[in-house]
Amino acid sequence: MNARMKNLINVIATGFIVLVLLSLVLFCGRLFFWAHLIGNMPEDSLRVIIRPSGLVPGEPASQQTKPQNLSASEPPGPNEPNFRYSQVYVSRNREIIIGSAIGALWDITAEVIPYRDANERVYYWYGSKSDSYICLDKRSGLIIRNYKSFKPYDKSVYRETEFYAGPNGISEKAEPSLGRFYDPIVTEGRDPNRIGLYDKNTRRFYFIDFAGGSVSKGFQLAQGDNREPIADYSVAGIEKWSNNKGLNVSWIGPEVWNAEKGEWEKQWLSRTSKGYGFVDWWDFSHTFIPVLDKTGRIHIYNTKEQSLSPAGYLPMPQSLFTGERQNDVAMPGDVLAYEIVPVYAIKRLSAGSGNSPDNFDVKYLGMCVACVSREGTSMTVVVFDPNGRRICRGDTTSDGISTAKTMYSDAPLAGTILFLFENLQPPVFEVASFLCGDYFEPSPGHRALFILPNSFVGMLGRFKGLQYDREVFFPILIGPSLILSIWLALRVRKDATIVGLSSMAKKWWTIGTIAFGLPAYITYRLTRPKETLVTCQNCGQLRRPDMETCHRCGSKWEMPELTPPNWRICD
């Protein structure tokens, strides 16, 4: 390896070290001011209330109401003396949104599911008390339900059994006749003995009942059908169906005033045979199952009629450069958090405690869908009727303006410093943030060190409005970074001339500094030749002592003697 190659490798290595360390410093600065902006938002702008929700038959038109000092458990005062309407209450936790920028916290608290182990198993559920689990064995394509029994007063395992479930049935042995699931979507269930899954390969829904020992095949999407479910609401019913990260959606049913007891009573009669009761998110009968498509569309899978009909979509929250885009559909990767809460009216038809679909009469009333913008600056909730039509939309606002905009205008100094911190990033990363910020997942985007999808320029890159606006704003947003880089490049060029770098080296350092800005400049300062310069006897400027000729005038060390010219000046 020659000296030039060694030097090049040293420059690249130094550049990488500088880039990483500088990016960490800038990240901390950005995080501080971003947390300040989020923390500065008023409490009201973190909540959305829609009342009446419009999902209960007979209620007046739904509308967004101004959040007051409320909590989900303390609904507002009565709309009428003895009755209050149903409401959708959505709130987000600012600490958790800020926490999305702390990767270690996020990774540990996320309880990464599904978890994969070295045996090619994907785990969906683990019972810490029983030490039992449900997993997919990728080699055999079977779902495994593990049971453990323990000796009383002893931790040792008394008996361990495993059941294997495939599309064709359940067995205590992994038999080929069970068939195999290829790429199933399984949702953790409240009842680990009952699992619903969707197989991406066969495009069919299944229901596995380990307690009953049966696997039932459900609806199958036709070959030409371009819907691609990415998550289904577990047939067994799960706690919440969401990628919930600091988002809480609750639907509160209508309540009546009980004068005798002196309290509000909820109209939840689902466990009795007295009449229909209102239930959010958990359909006991497993008749209607929401299915989220990768495009952000939500369908309702009717297990009785074996049909899949449109039910709603993930709404696109507002951002700094977008207005209220009422009908825009967000893909799951477009939002930091989403939550879907279906609402049902359920009536038990026969006495008994069984949760068989035949024991219930269920009406699907609609659903509430809430999303937090990928920057975490705004939140939107939309209520859909049973036919998937939008009833009402609510956004987080402050004085009627979206929080995505007021967040910056309420604290202009913090917003400006945040902008300046972003502009200390290399211009090449700024351009990359503009062009491909959309390709990053929202949550990792908050922890990005190099390409910043949640920066101002990244937000502009995602703006699918008029082309004119992008052309105007892009140079403004990238301007400070570019100006800084050009100024640093000029300084590098000037210094490179003084220290005697070759014209090729000067050219590459200039281009590199324009592209990589501050990190390139620091790298140059760390790797530039450090020889002490001496005065050239020919031109009088400083020259390198380690070079044969002066890099300014090209003269050698030994100056030729001055020879008198042949001409003379004569009168």
Add this chain to the structure above:
Amino acid sequence: MFTLIIREIEDNRVFFIAAVLLAVVFGVLFVYEQFYGEKYESVIIPFGFAISIPMAMAFCAMGATQMYWDKTKKISALLATLAVNRGQIFTARVIAGFLLVLIGFIPIAGAIISAVSKLNVSFLPHHGLYYEILIPSLLLGFACYCIGLQAGWTSNRVTAILGALGLNVILIPVIIIKGFGLEIYAILIFLIAACLIRAWYKFSTAAF
């Protein structure tokens, strides 16, 4: 090579003695807690995490010390007159540094394993989470050592100390920011490689 490694360990015996003592104490505590300890009580967890940052500083200090003494006392220039070359000296130095990181990491590893198993922070047989946290933490420890190699290459003691301290303060949060995914592996491995390349370049082209 073995002699060179031994010599490096002897030259930096303060670090090694401290690391071995801590590793023994924490090892005994860990074994005791695993077999006789209370389910939700632990001494290792708070103390292990409490010493993690000083330990990272110690790794960095080791790297800085190796390079600082070499720069000021011209140790490698002397050794180069014997039957060893600069490549062997540098390799022995890095191996000794990695050994220190491994020994010094024992208390931190004990704290991580105890925390994951006792606090039940995640789901299922925690083997995966152990590795997910342990390996990046170990890499970070070695990266701190490598950063120390950068900071120590100066003849000014104050610059070496402040440089090592400052660079460590900047580097340690990387694991908190990026978490335990693939990105942290990529960043730390490339950073370690870059640091070693730069340290080797400086070491091999130094004029004595």
